[in-house]
Amino acid sequence: MALAAARRGRRRSLAGRPRALVLGIGGAAALLVFGLVWLVTKQFSAPAGPRAGVNQCLAGTSDKSLTRVDCTASNAAWKVLGKLDGVPAADINNDQLCSAYPRTERIFWEGPDAGRGYALCLEPIAK
Numbered sequence: 001m002a003l004a005a006a007r008r009g010r011r012r013s014l015a016g017r018p019r020a021l022v023l024g025i026g027g028a029a030a031l032l033v034f035g036l037v038w039l040v041t042k043q044f045s046a047p048a049g050p051r052a053g054v055n056q057c058l059a060g061t062s063d064k065s066l067t068r069v070d071c072t073a074s075n076a077a078w079k080v081l082g083k084l085d086g087v088p089a090a091d092i093n094n095d096q097l098c099s100a101y102p103r104t105e106r107i108f109w110e111g112p113d114a115g116r117g118y119a120l121c122l123e124p125i126a127k
Helices: 002-044
Strands: 057-059 067-069 078-088 106-110 116-124
Touching: none
Parallel strands: none
Antiparallel strands: 057 067, 057 078, 078 116, 106 116
């Protein structure tokens, strides 16, 4: 009788393991799916602007046409004096935004409509 009770006890402990295993695998799969969704969403929601840094140059006449080019290129029109991260959309028309860069004649801003983005303080390239 003691042997039968011991076997039943083992069955119960073994019976709980498959459920824990299924829950563990299911949890890992859910985390994997969540991570993939986050990664894809982040990739496709990244700003599509020129992605230029300080002392790099841009070509183009409108915000939508700005692209990063070599500063010696014949179509280079703007030089990035400064890049400001975390700029709210509401501050884009603030004249003081690029006050640290007095030669700024144009500001390019990229980000979500009502969120924070980055601003490039640009000066024209003399030709």
